[in-house]
Amino acid sequence: MRGGGEACWRIEREVGYVVLDNPPMNVLTDALRGGILEAFEHFERDRVRAVVVTGAGERAFCGGADLREEAGLAPETVGDFQRRAEAVGDAIRAFAGPVIAAVNGWAMGGGLTLALWCDVRIGSTAARLGAVGVKVGLIASNVQLRRLLPEGRARDALLTGRTLDAGEAYRMGLLSAVVPPGRLLAEAGLWAARAAALDPDTVAATKRLINGALDVTLEEAEAQERRAVGEGAAAAAP
Amino acid sequence: MSAAAVDLAATRHGAVAVLAGAPGPADRWLRALADALASLEADRSVRAVVVAGWGDRPSGGEGAAVADEVRRRFREGRLPVVAALDGHVGGPALAAVLETDVRIAAETARVAAAGIDGAPARCVARLVHLLGEAGARDVALTGRTLDARDARRVGLVSRVVPAASLLEEARAAAGTIASRAPLAVAAARRAVRQARDLGPAAALAMEHDLFARLVETRDHKAAVAAFFAGTRPVFRGE
Numbered sequence: 518m519r520g521g522g523e524a525c526w527r528i529e530r531e532v533g534y535v536v537l538d539n540p541p542m543n544v545l546t547d548a549l550r551g552g553i554l555e556a557f558e559h560f561e562r563d564r565v566r567a568v569v570v571t572g573a574g575e576r577a578f579c580g581g582a583d584l585r586e587e588a589g590l591a592p593e594t595v596g597d598f599q600r601r602a603e604a605v606g607d608a609i610r611a612f613a614g615p616v617i618a619a620v621n622g623w624a625m626g627g628g629l630t631l632a633l634w635c636d637v638r639i640g641s642t643a644a645r646l647g648a649v650g651v652k653v654g655l656i657a658s659n660v661q662l663r664r665l666l667p668e669g670r671a672r673d674a675l676l677t678g679r680t681l682d683a684g685e686a687y688r689m690g691l692l693s694a695v696v697p698p699g700r701l702l703a704e705a706g707l708w709a710a711r712a713a714a715l716d717p718d719t720v721a722a723t724k725r726l727i728n729g730a731l732d733v734t735l736e737e738a739e740a741q742e743r744r745a746v747g748e749g750a751a752a753a754a755p
Numbered sequence: 756m757s758a759a760a761v762d763l764a765a766t767r768h769g770a771v772a773v774l775a776g777a778p779g780p781a782d783r784w785l786r787a788l789a790d791a792l793a794s795l796e797a798d799r800s801v802r803a804v805v806v807a808g809w810g811d812r813p814s815g816g817e818g819a820a821v822a823d824e825v826r827r828r829f830r831e832g833r834l835p836v837v838a839a840l841d842g843h844v845g846g847p848a849l850a851a852v853l854e855t856d857v858r859i860a861a862e863t864a865r866v867a868a869a870g871i872d873g874a875p876a877r878c879v880a881r882l883v884h885l886l887g888e889a890g891a892r893d894v895a896l897t898g899r900t901l902d903a904r905d906a907r908r909v910g911l912v913s914r915v916v917p918a919a920s921l922l923e924e925a926r927a928a929a930g931t932i933a934s935r936a937p938l939a940v941a942a943a944r945r946a947v948r949q950a951r952d953l954g955p956a957a958a959l960a961m962e963h964d965l966f967a968r969l970v971e972t973r974d975h976k977a978a979v980a981a982f983f984a985g986t987r988p989v990f991r992g993e
Contacts, residue, residue, distance in 0.1 A: 738880035749874025
């Protein structure tokens, strides 16, 4: 395990692991964001096939932005702050393989946004998700929730800011599986290993298509799909 | 003997036609399905269709091309389609079934959408628009097989029923649709398909236009008269 600010990362059998380690709530400081970005740079260079992101300890996946950093923001610095936060989401979406969030506890505010940028979320029974922007007079997770979920469910989560426990998040489709806390990392590792065993070009083409599919009409998304299938067939031809 | 006679059995239950497929490769079955749908389109006494037999079909050489034709028929055709899913549904059969109006699964059904040869599965764009990104990433990016309950949770099927009652449940669902005012059903199908791509203002304008036309129909006036008379309306599609 190597330190990268407060995000620790390692690579095991083509799977990259990032642990958000900033107790007690693993809040996102600039150092932590920098560590995540550094980890993904290494993962890309080392041709890692799938990534697991999780929080250190048992209490939180990620408690969101550091309110002390946020309190220091001025109109002229808020844009930079947002760009630094966005860079993490961009890195996750641009990474060629699946990124799996192992949600081990609280994921709220910017921490929920981080989990939502991941391709798949697996929760422990202790997972608690909250789009808490409305509870602290801010806005967060809107874009992600609206892309992930049907509008009705997204409105419920965003406008109430209420806590979704693991069971409800699973039923809503925000978690793909729920396991006991002691099994979470092994389960996420299993999902990652399964993804790592797939053809990486196929996975990358599928992820690129999914990333953009909601930004265009269905017809255009299907035209992109046909082009991707054609390119795959051409590349596979002897 | 025509392909349809070999691969597909068509039965009638009032205004519902049931197309049940014999085992065999997907391309051959989808070819027969396309032909059967074409002849049902012309039969105005048919108001809804059940299609069964999606599972356990190897692709066959022409699977993708024929799946495209069936998708187009579902999308542009007059008839609402209820799909009864059992067995392992994937490949061209999955691409086609995502265009049906209602999907009901047997408890024993399974679904997988894996791409091959560096190309995404030919249903990824549709999956994203149908399920949102959360479900689509789960289904298409992990390469995993979903059981019927997981398929329902992500919104890929509406209902899961015991295998023994699958056809009966699908027929009942199709019978309900067939009992509704045909012009209203057609308008709803069109509006649902186009609502997202049109954007809110244009979608609302389309709905208002459809409403203005429906309010003048004989079926609407008959339904209002039946409501006040305490009787059941008879819809003629006029």
